[in-house]
Amino acid sequence: MAKIVLGMWTTHGPTLGTTAAQWPNRVAADKKNIHPFRLKDYSFDQLVELRKDENLGAQCTLEERQRRKARCDAGIKVMADKWEEMKPDVCVIMGNDQREMMLTDLTPALTVFCGDTIWNEPVPEDKVKLMPPGIHEASWSHNPESYTEYPGLRELAERITRMGIKSNFDLGVSYEIPRNPAHYSNGIGHAFGFVYRRIMRDKVVPNVPLVANTFYPPNQPDARRLYNFGELVGETIDAWDNDLRVAIIGSGGMTHFCIDEEFDNMFFDAFKNKDAKTLTGIDDGWFQSGTSELKNWIHAAGCLFNSGLKGSPTVVDYIPCYRSEAGTGTANGFVYWT
Secondary structure, three states, X not given: OOEEEEEEEEOOOHHHOOOHHHHHHHHHHHHHOOXXXXXXXXXXXXXXXXXXXXXXXXXXXXXXXXXXXXXXXXXXXXXXXXXHHHOOOEEEEEEEXXXXXXXXXXXXXXXXXXXXXXXXXXOOHHHHHHOOOOOHHHHHHOXXXXXXXXXXXXXXXXXXXXXXXXXXXXXXXXOOOOOOOOOOOOEOOXXXXXXXXXXXXXXXXXXXXXEEOOOOOOOOOOHHHHHHHHHHHHHHHHXXXXXXXXXXXXXXXXXXXXXXXXXXXXHHXXXXXXXXXXXXXXXXXXXXXXXXXXXXXXXXXHHHOOOOOOOOXXXXXXXXXXXXXXXXXXXXXXXXXX
């Protein structure tokens, strides 16, 4: 029978693929955007005033950014080394889409990719100009150097789909990664491409991408729904008559684009205690903007908490990577469980 031997949770954002000196390139966008923070929406200037007592300016100097970037690089290395040590045969990746694959004409709440082939490629030169400031520099960390095809895992994907439909999950399925004329990035979304490049180090095993719509209202599945579907994924793997070593990876998060260290640390506590009640009881208002990607962590937890892995997950590091005195940036975290 198939056996889950490795669980991982990792962030995948642009701070991990850019230099510390490049992080402030996103501040111009921060100043234009409205930011969800603790169930309210704020402008950049309002956040500066609200968080002035946190002394965030001292946490985003170039010297401090360089220290934190070094910790991010070290965390990724630990994760990739652990992947190489455990040598899983196949993988299920819980990630999300940001209009890379799903357009406004149809956005399923949850999609199972069932195709035999997953492709990705560099950003086309004519689309670089469409990219927001500070994003193109990070594309190497989730896009390969040339057009590349990776192996899908149709047998397991279709098993998950059939089990899901029988259990009243209304699932979208996809057998082909589309070419997206409206987006600057073609191929599989960056939530998955990051895992291929930085965790698997381009030695990609057959895998099932599970694509959740965490970002776009009104059909975002809530935390409990994703946790429950993760449980079903685990049950499907347990019943799979195949002598394979399986890895489960949740890709996304942590709080961004406005960092909330208290909220992030609640996740680590819940993971250490395998506390599904806390994770599934979080009001959906907390999961907006980039922070919504933490639902991918909950999705994977639903599978892993009941997987039979012993002990507790190992927190490799937590690095809040601030880029402004408003608290904007991306909090990065790395967790594994064997």
